[in-house]
Amino acid sequence: MTDPIDSTRQAKKLWFNYIVKHWPVYLFGFITVMITDFVQVLATRTMGWILDFFAGKNSIPLDQFYTYPREKQFFILFAVMVGAYIIQMFGRMGWRLTLGRQTHKAAAELKRDIWNSARMFPKKDVEQNFTKGLLMSLSTSDVNSARFVYGFSLVALADFMFLGLFTLITMFSINVSLSLWSLAVLLFLPPAIRFLSEKEIDRYRHAQEYLGKFNDLCSQVVATIRLQRITQTGEYWKGRLNTEADMYREKRLTAVNTSLLYIPLMGFTTVVSLLVLFGLGIHYVLEGKMSVGDFVAMQGLVVLLQDPLFELGFIISDWRKGITSLARLCEVYDNDQDEVLELKESLETEEDDITLKGEELTFQFEDSDEPLFKKISVSLERGKRLGILGPIGSGKSTLVEILSGLRRDHDGELLFHGSKFSDLAHKDLRGKIGHVPQKPFLFAASIRENIKIDQDLSDEKIWNYLEMACLDQDVRDFPDGLDTPLGEWGINLSGGQKQRLTLARALARDPDVLFLDDCLSAVDTVSEEKILQNLNEHFDGKTIVWVAHRQSTLKYCDEILELE
Numbered sequence: 001m002t003d004p005i006d007s008t009r010q011a012k013k014l015w016f017n018y019i020v021k022h023w024p025v026y027l028f029g030f031i032t033v034m035i036t037d038f039v040q041v042l043a044t045r046t047m048g049w050i051l052d053f054f055a056g057k058n059s060i061p062l063d064q065f066y067t068y069p070r071e072k073q074f075f076i077l078f079a080v081m082v083g084a085y086i087i088q089m090f091g092r093m094g095w096r097l098t099l100g101r102q103t104h105k106a107a108a109e110l111k112r113d114i115w116n117s118a119r120m121f122p123k124k125d126v127e128q129n130f131t132k133g134l135l136m137s138l139s140t141s142d143v144n145s146a147r148f149v150y151g152f153s154l155v156a157l158a159d160f161m162f163l164g165l166f167t168l169i170t171m172f173s174i175n176v177s178l179s180l181w182s183l184a185v186l187l188f189l190p191p192a193i194r195f196l197s198e199k200e201i202d203r204y205r206h207a208q209e210y211l212g213k214f215n216d217l218c219s220q221v222v223a224t225i226r227l228q229r230i231t232q233t234g235e236y237w238k239g240r241l242n243t244e245a246d247m248y249r250e251k252r253l254t255a256v257n258t259s260l261l262y263i264p265l266m267g268f269t270t271v272v273s274l275l276v277l278f279g280l281g282i283h284y285v286l287e288g289k290m291s292v293g294d295f296v297a298m299q300g301l302v303v304l305l306q307d308p309l310f311e312l313g314f315i316i317s318d319w320r321k322g323i324t325s326l327a328r329l330c331e332v333y334d335n336d337q338d339e340v341l342e343l344k345e346s347l348e349t350e351e352d353d354i355t356l357k358g359e360e361l362t363f364q365f366e367d368s369d370e371p372l373f374k375k376i377s378v379s380l381e382r383g384k385r386l387g388i389l390g391p392i393g394s395g396k397s398t399l400v401e402i403l404s405g406l407r408r409d410h411d412g413e414l415l416f417h418g419s420k421f422s423d424l425a426h427k428d429l430r431g432k433i434g435h436v437p438q439k440p441f442l443f444a445a446s447i448r449e450n451i452k453i454d455q456d457l458s459d460e461k462i463w464n465y466l467e468m469a470c471l472d473q474d475v476r477d478f479p480d481g482l483d484t485p486l487g488e489w490g491i492n493l494s495g496g497q498k499q500r501l502t503l504a505r506a507l508a509r510d511p512d513v514l515f516l517d518d519c520l521s522a523v524d525t526v527s528e529e530k531i532l533q534n535l536n537e538h539f540d541g542k543t544i545v546w547v548a549h550r551q552s553t554l555k556y557c558d559e560i561l562e563l564e
Contacts, residue, residue, distance in 0.1 A: 010334060011326035015149060018106060029098035030158050036091030037163035041170050043084035044304055048297025050077050057291045095155055103151025110143045113333055120337040130332060133216030138332060141211055142325035145204075149322035156311040156318070164308040171301050174294045178280050182273045182302055193316055196261055201320040203255040207248065208328065214248050217241065225491060259317055270306040277302055354418070355513055355543045356380040356403060361412035363398055372398055373563060375412070380513075380543055385536075387554030388547045390563030396547045397438060397517050399563070403545060404435050404515045434511030436519040440502035442490030447475055448482040450490075451505045462508070468534040469504040470527045471497060495522035503531070513543045520553065532556055 019026055052059040053074060058066055065073065118126070118135055171179040221228075221237050228234040277298060284290040290298075362374040372395040380386055388396050401407040402414065405421040414421060421429065442450050451462050459482060466472040474497055478484040490498045499519050506514065514535075520528050535544065536556045548554055 007327035007330045007334075008323060010330040011323050014326055014330060014333070015323070018109075018150060022102065025098050025102060026154070029095050029102075029155075032091045032094030032098065033155060033158040034162045036088050036095065037159060038166055039084040039087045039091070040163065041166040041301070041304065043081050043088070044300040045170055045297050046077055046081040046084065047300060048291075048293035048295075050074075050081070050293070051296055052291050052293030053077060055292055057293060059291050059293055095158075099151050099155045099158075101151070102154075103147050106150035107143050107147035110146060110329060111139050114139050114143075114329065117333050117335065117337070121335060122337075125335060130335070131212070131216050132219050133214070134212040135332075136215045137208065137212040138329055141208060142328050145318075145321045146325040146329060147322075148318050149326070153315060153318040153322065156315050160308040160311045160315060164305065167301050167305045167308070171298060171305075174298055174301075175284065175290055178277065178284060178290070178298065181276045181280055182298075184276070192265060193262075193312065196258065196265065197316045197320050200255060200258040200317055201324055203251070203258055204321050205324055207251040207255050208325070210248050210251050214244050217244055222487070222491065259314075262314060262317060266306070266312070270302070273302050273305075274299070353381050354379060354415075355382050355384075356414075356416055358403065358414045359412055361399070361402060361410055361414065363395065363402065363407075363410045376561070378403070378561065380545070382543060383541045384543055384559070385557040386543075386545045387557035387560040388545065388563065389549075389551065389554060389560055392549075394563035396563060400435070400515050400517050400545065400547055404433050404513075405429050406435070431509070432512045434506040434509050434514040436499075436503050436506045436514075436516050438518050438521070440490065440498040440519070442486055442493070442498060442501060444485075444487055446480075446483050446485055447478075447501065450486060450501060451508050453505070455508065457508060462504075465504040465507045466501075468507055468531070468538055469500040470523075470530050470534070471500040471504060474500075496524065496527070499523055500527075500531070507539075511542070513545070514539065515545045515547075517547045518549060521549070525552075528553065 049060050053070075060066075065076070068076070114135065118130060121130060168179070168183075171182070218241065221241060224237075225234075228237055281290065281295050281298060285292060285295050356378065357380070358376065358378045360375045360377055362371050362376075364371040376399065378386065388399060390396050398407065402410050405414075405416065405424075405426075408421060416424065416429070416433075448459070448462060451457065451465060462482060463472055466475055475481060475484065486492060490501065493501065499522050503516070503519055520531065523531070532553070532555075546554055546557060554560055
């Protein structure tokens with residue numbers, strides 16, 4: 001795992017690079033925020049000038065303005081105020097279409113990068129460091145928090161800078177001493193906000209970490225639901241889930257309640273400023289040091305200043321939470337990738353008669369003193385069938401992973417159509433090699449989507465592959481047919497149905513070489529015989545490697561390799 005300090009540094013770099021990459025959009029967005037804030041202050045100030053106009057006071061610092069007839073003066077002031085509101089409307093549209101939209105675009109890019117990185121992880125990292133629950137938490141909760149620093153948090157920052165600046169300039173232009181007294185209460189804000197943000201980010205981080213663990217627990221409970229029914233332990237797991245959910249809820253609520261403290265903190269500042277304004281402002285009006293229009297404008301400006309003051313706390317909060325989430329995401333982006341899965345340029349393979357050739361293949365686990373197997377040599381011609389037989393623990397599955405190019409931590413030479421696996425792009429290999437593992441994996445989607453994946457297949461072809469896997473009648477008996485929704489891991493199917501559906505999906509890829517790793521163990525012997533016949537007939541010219549515990553499964557093989 002990446003060092004937390006380094007992850008934070010990488011998070012800021014990731015954010016900065018995205019801003020630089022889309023700088024025209026951000027520049028235009030900041031300009032629209034600035035214009036919107038300027039006319040918002042102008043509209044408030046104009047209201048004070050209109051009141052002074054009716055009171056007969058000349059408070060506008062432009063002598064030329066009063067050379068116009070009074071009727072024209074009014075229409076000018078009215079046009080300025082109406083024009084300011086119209087410009088505000090278009091200005092808000094401008095920053096929503098630029099800065100606001102970047103919030104959603106950045107979220108999509110962050111999720112895409114999670115997938116692009118995680119799919120290249122070594123198997124060990126996927127199983128131990130970046131579990132499914134953690135990746136779910138990152139792609140939902142963390143992305144949702146991080147996305148705001150790319151859009152709406154920057155809107156708030158620009159609004160704080162420009163609206164605060166324009167408001168303060170206007171207030172000081174009306175009355176310096178009254179403005180200073182109204183703003184004196186801001187002196188305690190920086191330490192208060194810093195203290196609050198430290199508490200908030202610490203509680204937010206704990207909640208996010210707990211969410212990843214809770215997601216893992218949910219996944220485990222769903223995956224073992226059949227076992228729970230058999231052992232009658234469903235109530236126990238239900239209770240544990242409720243307990244863990246309450247724990248996460250408490251942690252999340254604690255973080256949210258800390259964030260909500262910004263509201264009374266900022267509201268208190270505004271109230272005190274208004275009290276000071278009224279106490280001194282009325283005194284200035286009665287003494288003739290300030291007009292009624294200026295006094296009303298000052299009230300409006302103080303209320304207007306409330307928005308950037310409110311935003312200050314949430315800007316700090318969103319920034320801290322966003323960078324924390326980005327740092328967690330950077331641990332995914334910066335994690336080492338499996339050399340086996342690294343993308344390479346596509347290389348053409350020599351289409352000779354020898355599809356797969358391995359010489360003196362030897363494999364030994366890191367924590368083992370003896371090799372699992374050693375000096376195995378195989379040579380598979382196009383269209384041939386190889387059977388691999390042996391007791392549990394003899395290394396059948398490991399050998400299949402090596403022959404299919406999924407593992408490369410072995411000794412000996414292995415060639416696919418005359419080329420080394422290390423010279424071939426993983427994506428190209430997966431298009432030519434099909435692998436059906438012992439434990440079937442199915443997506444929480446329809447049967448049709450589980451077979452199609454990323455291919456454009458007609459229903460006719462899908463039914464054909466289901467028929468080859470002897471699953472077509474089962475699917476026809478389902479009320480929704482191909483549209484039957486599957487639970488996670490295909491939980492609403494039997495073991496044999498899951499294996500046959502996984503086989504149908506592999507057949508739909510039309511691979512040159514098909515590896516079947518004991519994938520019919522839960523299928524009855526009658527169905528197994530039909531499947532073997534179908535594969536032998538319809539996959540003529542294709543190379544097949546079968547792994548099985550039963551000798552009868554391998555009767556269509558041209559050669560059998562038996563491991564001890």
